[in-house]
Amino acid sequence: MQRFLDAPATARCLPPAPLVAALVAVLQDPAVQVPERLVQPLPGGGSLFVMPALDGRIAIAKLITFTPANAGTGRPAIQVDVVVFDAATGARLLMLDGPTVTAQRTAAVSLLAAQRLAPRSDGPLLVVGAGVQGRAHLEAFAAGLPLRTVHIASRTAAGAQALAAHARTLGLQASVVDDPDAALAECTLVVTCTPASAVVLHGPARQDAFVAAVGAFTPRMVELAPTLCRWFADEGRIVLDTPDARHEAGDLLQAGLEPAAFATLADVVAGGAAAGRGPVLFKSCGWAGWDLAAARCALEQLPAA
Structure with missing residues (x-):
């Protein structure tokens, strides 16, 4: 079942000790692949960043839009989501709040x-x-x-x-x-x-x-x-x-x-x-x-x- 987690729910799933353990596990896992990120210019001077990574079980994509023109408009200049997929079936498992993931990790x-x-x-x-x-x-x-x-x-x-x-x-x-x-x-x-x-x-x-x-x-x-x-x-x-x-x-x-x-x-x-x-x-x-x-x-x- 796919889940969409807001910022507080995302933070609750990323306590420091388990997250540090997960970082160590990623560094030790030979199945981890991290392709080069894509940076795509957008009309109006913005950019789309696509940052993929995968292991033997899941694949993720971190999607970032950077829109300098949003400054002073009340809209954030940077907007982020992290989407998590099952590597075998392609099913979407989670969507995490991107700013929270970035801060916590x-x-x-x-x-x-x-x-x-x-x-x-x-x-x-x-x-x-x-x-x-x-x-x-x-x-x-x-x-x-x-x-x-x-x-x-x-x-x-x-x-x-x-x-x-x-x-x-x-x-x-x-x-x-x-x-x-x-x-x-x-x-x-x-x-x-x-x-x-x-x-x-x-x-x-x-x-x-x-x-x-x-x-x-x-x-x-x-x-x-x-x-x-x-x-x-x-x-x-x-x-x-x-x-x-x-x-x-x-x-x-x-x-x-x-x-x-x-x-x-x-x-x-x-x-x-x-x-x-x-x-x-x-x-x-x-x-x-x-x-x-x-x-x-x-x-x-x-x-x-």
Whole structure:
């Protein structure tokens, strides 16, 4: 029976621990296939993105429309759905709320990286960006790491205050900071999830820092200063979410670094890139395989009809 899940129902099917387990399973499954995404220009300046992925049991398609002309109209510029099919029969099994899937699986990917790579996983945590991704990362890290304290930085004071208040409902001590660089020098865990239209962190960072940079996913986008990226390369290590990030990681490309030289999360999970000493920069750009993992998790978590 096919099901159409709204945002709250989709979120309930993607709790952090099972979702992280599903991510690991996808990375270890030789049956997983993730074809290159299709980007089709649309009349009026928009774009249609089609991101497929499949395994031996299901096939998914993440469908995204990006319509810049919607800005200021009350209609969202980005609209997303994730459709899940039975690979054997072709029957549609699920339609998941795309923005919720994107937020939950991106945060779970960062959590997985932090669990495997962070020199210190107890924080304090700095979240730069108080939007959907900031909230998802806060919730995932609070659920999967021994956090006690979080600092929030945002372009808007109201957004930062709202996310800090939410953090307190999760049992965390939370404060709003005006200077993310000053907080960076104090925090062992950092997440940047901004629109990536300008540098938000310049450094310096701690020698035991773990930074998950998720906002920039094209060569022209940036959140981290080039000097900070090069510092991580020299003093510690840089890990990518997937090989696709080698062509998309604007932070690294604008720093003059060669992303092909860096390990990926699959290498880490396979044991070929064990945690070492020094600071870690985890650069995440996204991948339809993560959406496949979310679909697997949702099917397992979905209550019986």
